[in-house]
Amino acid sequence: xxxxxxxxxxxxxxxxxxxxxxxxxxxxxxxxxxxxxxxxxxxxxxxxxxxxxxxxxxxxxxxxxxxxxxxxxxxxxxxxxxxxxxxxxxxxxxxxxxxxxxxxxxxxxxxxxxxxxxxxxxxxxxxxxxxxxxxxxxxxxxxxxxxxxxxxxxxxxxxxxxxxxxxxxxxxxxxxxxxxxxxxxxxxxxxxxxxxxxxxxxxxxxxxxxxxxxxxxxxxxxxxxxxxxxxxxxxxxxxxxxxxxxxxxxxxxxxxxxxxxxxxxxxxxxxxxxxxxxxxxxxxxxxxxxxxxxxxxxxxxxxxxxxxxxxxxxxxxxxxxxxxxxxxxxxxxxxxxxxxxxxxxxxxxxxxxxxxxxxxxxxxxxxxxxxxxxxxxxxxxxxxxxxxxxxxxxxxxxxxxxxxxxxxxxxxxxxxxxxxxxxxxxxxxxxxxxxxxxxxxxxxxxxxxxxxxxxxxxxxxxxxxxxxxxxxxxxxxxxxxxxxxxxxxxxxxxxxxxxxxxxxxxxxxxxxxxxxxxxxxxxxxxxxxxxxxxxxxxxxxxxxxxxxxxxxxxxxxxxxxxxxxxxxxxxxxxxxxxxxxxxxxxxxxxxxxxxxxxxxxxxxxxxxxxxxxxxxxxxxxxxx
DNA sequence: GAGCACTGC
Numbered sequence: 235x236x237x238x239x240x241x242x243x244x245x246x247x248x249x250x251x252x253x254x255x256x257x258x259x260x261x262x263x264x265x266x267x268x269x270x271x272x273x274x275x276x277x278x279x280x281x282x283x284x285x286x287x288x289x290x291x292x293x294x295x296x297x298x299x300x301x302x303x304x305x306x307x308x309x310x311x312x313x314x315x316x317x318x319x320x321x322x323x324x325x326x327x328x329x330x331x332x333x334x335x336x337x338x339x340x341x342x343x344x345x346x347x348x349x350x351x352x353x354x355x356x357x358x359x360x361x362x363x364x365x366x367x368x369x370x371x372x373x374x375x376x377x378x379x380x381x382x383x384x385x386x387x388x389x390x391x392x393x394x395x396x397x398x399x400x401x402x403x404x405x406x407x408x409x410x411x412x413x414x415x416x417x418x419x420x421x422x423x424x425x426x427x428x429x430x431x432x433x434x435x436x437x438x439x440x441x442x443x444x445x446x447x448x449x450x451x452x453x454x455x456x457x458x459x460x461x462x463x464x465x466x467x468x469x470x471x472x473x474x475x476x477x478x479x480x481x482x483x484x485x486x487x488x489x490x491x492x493x494x495x496x497x498x499x500x501x502x503x504x505x506x507x508x509x510x511x512x513x514x515x516x517x518x519x520x521x522x523x524x525x526x527x528x529x530x531x532x533x534x535x536x537x538x539x540x541x542x543x544x545x546x547x548x549x550x551x552x553x554x555x556x557x558x559x560x561x562x563x564x565x566x567x568x569x570x571x572x573x574x575x576x577x578x579x580x581x582x583x584x585x586x587x588x589x590x591x592x593x594x595x596x597x598x599x600x601x602x603x604x605x606x607x608x609x610x611x612x613x614x615x616x617x618x619x620x621x622x623x624x625x626x627x628x629x630x631x632x633x634x635x636x637x638x639x640x641x642x643x644x645x646x647x648x649x650x651x652x653x654x655x656x657x658x659x660x661x662x663x664x665x666x667x668x669x670x671x672x673x674x675x676x677x678x679x680x681x682x683x684x685x686x687x688x689x690x691x692x693x694x695x696x697x698x699x700x701x702x703x704x705x706x707x708x709x710x711x712x713x714x715x716x717x718x719x720x721x722x723x724x725x726x727x728x729x730x731x732x733x734x735x736x737x738x739x740x741x742x743x744x745x746x747x748x749x750x751x752x753x754x755x756x757x758x759x760x761x762x763x764x765x766x767x768x769x770x771x772x773x774x775x776x777x778x779x780x781x782x783x784x785x786x787x788x789x790x791x792x793x794x795x796x797x798x799x800x801x802x803x804x805x806x807x808x809x810x811x812x813x814x815x816x817x818x819x820x821x822x823x824x825x826x827x828x829x830x831x832x833x834x835x836x837x838x839x840x841x842x843x844x845x846x847x848x849x850x851x852x853x854x855x856x857x858x
Numbered sequence: 859g860a861g862c863a864c865t866g867c
Contacts, residue, residue: 336864336866406865409866506864510863528862529863540861651867804861805860806861823861825860829860
C-alpha cells in the first residue's frame with residue numbers, strides 16, 4: 235500500500251479546531267498550543283495517574299493474551315499504554331494498532347504520542363483515517379478509526395500486520411467497535427490455532443442547563459421563560475435564556491458559551507447535544523426531564539422510528555455530570571426515584587437498533603463462515619439478522635442454501651464500497667445505463683450531511699433561489715442540478731452563500747466522490763456520463779432502490795410496495811405538492827406519520843424489469 | 859406541512 239512518508243502538516247492544531255476542546259475533555263491528553271513555553275513532556279507523562287502502575291501493568295500484560303483496562307478519564311490509558319507496550323518491547327515485531335470511534339480522536343492522539351516520543355508524525359507514530367493515511371513502513375504505533383481497521387480486516391482477517399490491537403472507547407458500543415470485538419476474537423483464536431503470534435486486545439475508556447427532547451419543545455419553553463423573566467421579583471435577578479439544538483445556525487449555538495451579563499443567570503435549554511458533544515462551563519445546576527428523542531429500529535418492517543422515550547440510567551448520570559464541572563453542582567431530575575430505578579441501565583447498543591445489511595455484507599467479505607452465529611458482544615435479534623440477509627439476498631449480494639449464507643460475485647464487489655449495500659448495487663449497475671458519473675455524484679451527495687442549508691428565518695429567500703435547481707423528477711435530480719451548478723462555478727464560496735449551499739458538506743461530497751470513483755476505476759467499471767438526458771439515471775436508481783418503492787393510490791395516498799404500509803411524501807421533498815404515480819425513496823422516517831425522504835420519480839415498468847420475481851411475490855402477498 | 863444527537867468506511 236503506498237504511504238506518504240512526509241505527512242502534510244495541515245489538519246494539525248488549526249486555531250479553533252476541535253483539538254482545543256479535546257484537551258479540556260481529556261486531561262490525559264495535553265496538546266501543544268502555539269505560543270506556549272516548551273513543556274517537559276517526560277515530566278508530564280510521569281505525573282499521569284497511570285504511571286505508578288506502569289511496571290505492574292506491563293508484567294501482567296506479558297502474561298495475558300487479552301486484557302480489559304478500566305480507568306478514569308484523564309488517567310492516561312489511551313496515550314500511555316501503547317507507549318508502555320512499545321517501550322517494554324511488547325509487540326515490537328509488528329504494529330500496535332489503537333482504534334478510536336472518531337477521526338479527530340485518532341488524529342490528535344497520534345499527534346500527542348508522536349510529540350511525547352519526540353518523533354515526526356507518520357514515522358514511528360502514525361494514524362490512518364478515511365481520506366488520510368499518515369503512516370510509513372517505520373510506523374509501529376498506529377492510531378486509527380475502528381471502521382478503518384474493519385476495512386483492513388477484509389484483506390487481512392487474521393490482522394497479521396498487528397501484534398497488539400487496542401480497542402479504545404469500547405464502552406461507547408458503536409457498531410464498528412462491536413463488530414471488531416468479534417473479528418479480533420476470531421483472529422486471536424485462529425492465530426493460536428495456526429501457531430502464529432497471538433494478538434494482545436484491550437478496551438480502555440450559578441447557570442442552569444435543562445435537557446429536553448426537541449427543537450419545538452425548547453423554543454416553546456424559551457418563550458415561556460422569557461415571559462416569566464419579565465415578571466420576576468426584584469430579589470431574583472434577571473435571567474438570560476439560550477436555546478441549543480443541532481439545527482440552530484452555528485452563530486446562535488455559540489451564544490451558549492457567552493457568559494450572561496453581570497448579575498444575570500444563564501439558562502440553557504438543550505437537546506442531548508449538550509450530553510456529550512458540547513461542554514458548557516459554569517453550569518451549576520442541571521435539570522433533567524428524563525426523556526430523549528431517539529431512533530429505534532423495527533426489524534420486522536426494517537423501519538426506523540424517531541420517538542420520544544425514557545433515557546437510560548447511564549444517560550441520566552451523564553446528564554447530571556454536566557453540572558459543576560469546575561465546582562460542586564446539583565442535578566434535579568423531574569421524575570421519582572422509583573422511575574429512575576426502572577430505567578434501563580444502559581442505552582441499547584447501536585448494533586441492536588440498526589439495519590444490519592452492511593455489517594453482514596462486511597463480515598461475509600472478510601470470510602466469516604457462519605454470519606448468523608457470529609460472536610457478537612450483544613447479539614442482535616434473530617429477526618434483525620434475518621431481515622438483513624433477506625435484503626442482501628434480494629439485492630443479489632448473497633446466496634442462501636438452507637442455513638448457509640455465501641457471497642455472490644456481485645456481493646463481493648459491493649463489499650468493496652464504503653456504502654450501504656443498496657447504494658453499492660446502484661453504483662455497480664450504473665455502467666449498464668451509461669450514467670456512472672451521475673450515479674457517483676448522486677450517491678456521494680446522499681452519503682454526507684445535507685448540502686442544502688435551510689435557515690428558518692430566511693425561508694422565503696431559500697425557496698426563491700432554489701427554484702432554479704428544482705427538477706420535477708425529484709430530489710435526486712435536484713441535488714444533481716445543484717452539484718453541476720456548483721462545479722460550474724468551481725465551488726465558489728460566494729455562490730454557495732447566495733444559493734444556501736453548505737460549502738463544507740459540498741467539499742466532503744467531492745472527497746467521497748473521488749474515493750468511490752477510484753474504487754470504480756480499480757474494478758474496471760466503464761465511467762460514462764449521460765449528460766442532458768437523465769432518464770437513464772432514474773432508471774438506474776429504480777433498478778438499485780426497488781426495495782424502497784411506493785405507489786400512488788386512487789385516494790391520493792401512498793403505499794410502500796415492500797411492506798404495504800401507508801407512507802407520505804416528506805414536506806422537505808421537491809415532490810411534496812406533486813402526485814407522482816410511482817417513486818423510489820432513500821429512507822422512511824416515522825415521526826408524526828411515516829414519511830419518505832429523498833424521492834425520485836420512476837416508471838412502474840422499470841421496477842418490474844429490475845426485480846420481476848420480487849414484485850411477483852409482493853403481488854401475491856397483496857392478493858392473499 | 860416538518861427537522862434527537864452523534865459517529866464512521
